[in-house]
Amino acid sequence: MSGPFAIRELVSEALEPHGIRVRGVVNFSCGERPLLADGVQARSVMLLGNVGGSIWPAFDRWRETHDGADPLDSWSKSLIRPVAQALEATAYFPSDPPWQPFQQWAMRAEGLKPSPLGILIHPQYGLWHGYRGALGFPFAIETERVLEPHACDDCRDKPCLTACPVGAISLSGFEVVPCRSHLESGIGQVGCMKTGCLARNACPVGASYRYGQEQLRFHMQALF
Ligand code: B12
Ligand code: SF4
Ligand code: SF4
Incomplete structure (x- = not known):
């Protein structure tokens, strides 16, 4: 398994070319953690998502040759699952039940707050961002504490x-x-x-x- 310090770089290298950015990391305390695929509690999650139209060119090209329901979810899974597998991480997806608390994670990872619309507002990207998935790990990941103005x-x-x-x-x-x-x-x-x-x-x-x-x-x- 790769050490916690190289994880962010490895994930970015694999996903940024497709417009999916590492949006932040949450390290959990006991009792509040999602479960990993093997039933053990996760120690951290890394949030993955789009800022502005960052995913659109890659997704738009992909859907020219792929049919089926929920294409954006399928595209996201086709990219994020192999990264999870390579890093022995558990992949979570925002639309998959049981819904994981993506917005709560984002508030902690990026210091964001909800707008009156229900979606979180980012000081730079405004309401124009979203989450495409998250990776759960059994270890903590070094992260800077972010405190953004609302x-x-x-x-x-x-x-x-x-x-x-x-x-x-x-x-x-x-x-x-x-x-x-x-x-x-x-x-x-x-x-x-x-x-x-x-x-x-x-x-x-x-x-x-x-x-x-x-x-x-x-x-x-x-x-x-
Ligand atoms: C169910 C859901 C909806 C329902 C909302 C029903 C309701 N009243 O709660 C519907 C289908 C209406 C909806 C709509 C939209 N949604 Co929505 N939705 C979700 C989903 C799948 C689950 C939310 C949830 O209940 N989570 C479970 C609890 C445990 O998690 P939580 O983090 O603690 O929950 C927070 C939310 O429930 C939030 N909340 C409460 N009321 C509402 C109402 C709305 C509209 C939203 C968005 C959030 C929200 O407050 C909670 C506390 O933090 C999430 C993905 C996810 N897994 O979180 C996306 C999600 C919240 N949605 C998102 C988005 C972008 C939208 C839309 C803008 C989609 C669009 N059209 O582009 C619209 C907004 C409405 C509009 N005006 O167009 C994004 C928000 C990203 C961000 N910047 O915050 C998410 C995270 C999906 C993603 N892939 O990124 N959504
Ligand atoms: S910053 Fe945007 S979302 Fe927040 S109150 Fe003003 S118009 Fe509404
Ligand atoms: S999409 Fe937005 S503006 Fe249109 S009815 Fe819904 S909340 Fe109102």
Whole structure:
């Protein structure tokens, strides 16, 4: 097995060419750890994900020759599983049950906080980032403690709160039911379904990392 100090570099070398970045590491204390494939408790997880449209060129090329349901999950698994195998790690995926607490892990690994939309906001990438998987290890991994400022605290006008046509976003959280009904309506089909979530688009933070039109449409369609 490779030592903990080379792990981050090995994972980056394998996945960065495909746009999947190492997003951070969480070292666990007793009693809060996910299980590894062999039933032992993990000592650490390394989060893997996209920033802005970083995964889109590689994924878009891959899907020209691959069919099937949940293509982004399949693509992510085709890249992350071999890395897990080579490092004797356990791979976790955000959409696989039982859902692992990816957002809680990200809050600890990257010091991020939730936006009113429910998704975590990053001071640089804004709302334009996500997680494609994580690797669990039986040992701790050296990591720097990150403490990022919370962008929403400094956002005076909070345009995300007024951009949603059905008021699904508020300071008390995101309401799935009105959002879903709107997305299924005629207006939703030509609005949010095509352009992406209007509330997410309205956020000024990390605007240069905003996903391209094709990726925005892809993620909206993946909700159904
Ligand atoms: C279920 C789910 C949804 C449900 C939310 C239902 C609900 N009200 O909770 C639905 C299908 C609506 C949804 C929608 C979206 N989701 Co979602 N979702 C998940 C999923 C698979 C599980 C969340 C969960 O319950 N985890 C289990 C608990 C134990 O984990 P946790 O970390 O403690 O949970 C946190 C979340 O539940 C969060 N939370 C609470 N309410 C809501 C509501 C929303 C909308 C979200 C996103 C999170 C959220 O607070 C918890 C405490 O930290 C996660 C992946 C994952 N494994 O976490 C993605 C995830 C949270 N989703 C994500 C995203 C990006 C979205 C969308 C923007 C997709 C899109 N269209 O592009 C939309 C947002 C809605 C919109 N306006 O378009 C990302 C968030 C990345 C980030 N930057 O934080 C995740 C992590 C997936 C990923 N691959 O990265 N999602
Ligand atoms: S618009 Fe402002 S409050 Fe809303 S998510 Fe962006 S930074 Fe946070
Ligand atoms: S996708 Fe559209 S309806 Fe749903 S929260 Fe975003 S703006 Fe509102």
